[in-house]
Amino acid sequence: MSVRTGAALGLLCVGGLFFLAGTVGLLRFPDVHARLHAVTKADNLGLGFLCAGLALDAARWDAVLRLGITWGLVLVSSSLGSQLLARVALDISAARRGRAP
Amino acid sequence: MTTTGRVLDALLAVALPTVALRALTAPQPSTAVALFIALGLLSAVSWARLAAPDLALVEAALGAGFTGALFGGALGWRGKPLPRVAPWMPHPLQLPPLVLVAVVLGGAVLALPESAGLAQVVSSELPREALTHPVSAVLLDFRGYDTLLETAVLVAASVGARRALPHEAAARVDHRLTSMARLLVPASFLVALYLLWRGAAGPGGAFQASAVLAGASVLLSASGQRSPADVAFPRSHRRWMVAGPAVFTIFAALPVLGGASLLHYPAGSLGWQVLVIELGLLVSVATLLGGFFSLVASEETP
Numbered sequence: 001m002s003v004r005t006g007a008a009l010g011l012l013c014v015g016g017l018f019f020l021a022g023t024v025g026l027l028r029f030p031d032v033h034a035r036l037h038a039v040t041k042a043d044n045l046g047l048g049f050l051c052a053g054l055a056l057d058a059a060r061w062d063a064v065l066r067l068g069i070t071w072g073l074v075l076v077s078s079s080l081g082s083q084l085l086a087r088v089a090l091d092i093s094a095a096r097r098g099r100a101p
Numbered sequence: 102m103t104t105t106g107r108v109l110d111a112l113l114a115v116a117l118p119t120v121a122l123r124a125l126t127a128p129q130p131s132t133a134v135a136l137f138i139a140l141g142l143l144s145a146v147s148w149a150r151l152a153a154p155d156l157a158l159v160e161a162a163l164g165a166g167f168t169g170a171l172f173g174g175a176l177g178w179r180g181k182p183l184p185r186v187a188p189w190m191p192h193p194l195q196l197p198p199l200v201l202v203a204v205v206l207g208g209a210v211l212a213l214p215e216s217a218g219l220a221q222v223v224s225s226e227l228p229r230e231a232l233t234h235p236v237s238a239v240l241l242d243f244r245g246y247d248t249l250l251e252t253a254v255l256v257a258a259s260v261g262a263r264r265a266l267p268h269e270a271a272a273r274v275d276h277r278l279t280s281m282a283r284l285l286v287p288a289s290f291l292v293a294l295y296l297l298w299r300g301a302a303g304p305g306g307a308f309q310a311s312a313v314l315a316g317a318s319v320l321l322s323a324s325g326q327r328s329p330a331d332v333a334f335p336r337s338h339r340r341w342m343v344a345g346p347a348v349f350t351i352f353a354a355l356p357v358l359g360g361a362s363l364l365h366y367p368a369g370s371l372g373w374q375v376l377v378i379e380l381g382l383l384v385s386v387a388t389l390l391g392g393f394f395s396l397v398a399s400e401e402t403p
Contacts, residue, residue: 073288075280080278080281084278
């Protein structure tokens, strides 16, 4: 196994660990907002390591570019999406508190 | 098949029915919709495992993404608390017939004779056409008539939806979604055109591209950036919707005037004819899918 493939495998494993951490956070954190932190940050970092590992092992240079663009798009959409989810969760809890006497 | 492939397939075989069951028995509709989106993504991965990248693309874009957006829009994910729904539980008497049907179907599928399928017939016909990707060749050339009629069915569905649902209301402007749209909508156009162009030689094509554009249209609708003109004059949508079937019908009917049969592509002109037809399909399907979302997601915002 060449150094490059070994390094790619290592990066993939690190990415997998981050995904595991994100999933544990998703299951164990008490609050919607804390869970959003876990899922957005840990999972996106895990995806970054995954893309880096796949880019190391890629056959062509434009595959590296496409992986980078994919990671960038996921970063943008997940960060904005988590903001929107947090806003909706705030509104729902405010409505519930408003209704409860 | 490698070991990792087998492990992945086993995980998918366990995960798909589990997620489907959880989606059906979820107590809240929002949970069910989120699980439905996850199910769509898992299905896309399983299509990729079955070496069907075109289907995987459509499943991920339309089945998971766009249909999830339709459900979410219909439920009103804009801050209203959602009502609790009783989860679906099967009646004990319903289970034996269900199990019986599953067993009979599974046995029938397993008992099918070994066949190479139509792949060899298709690939033997391919070299004389400009489309080198077998799926695109089947969709637009060998079975082009089916695709033409399917697009007409989609337009009919859109007309029916416009009759059944109240008129689209403009969402209020959301600045976060607007900044997201500023980045993602031009990127969607690029990706859609790329998918359209690649469809001739690899996985891609008009339907995948239009799914990406429909996503951009959903983003624009949700961010409230549609101009009042679009709301006041919805006829403009109708005009673009019929572009696909109209272009396809024109290209299908032209050979008849020259004495050949319907949908006969003259030799050598297949490439550009298919490109124009696919562009028409792209505009048509993207417009009507975006129209579906605007219709479904129209409600008074709090």
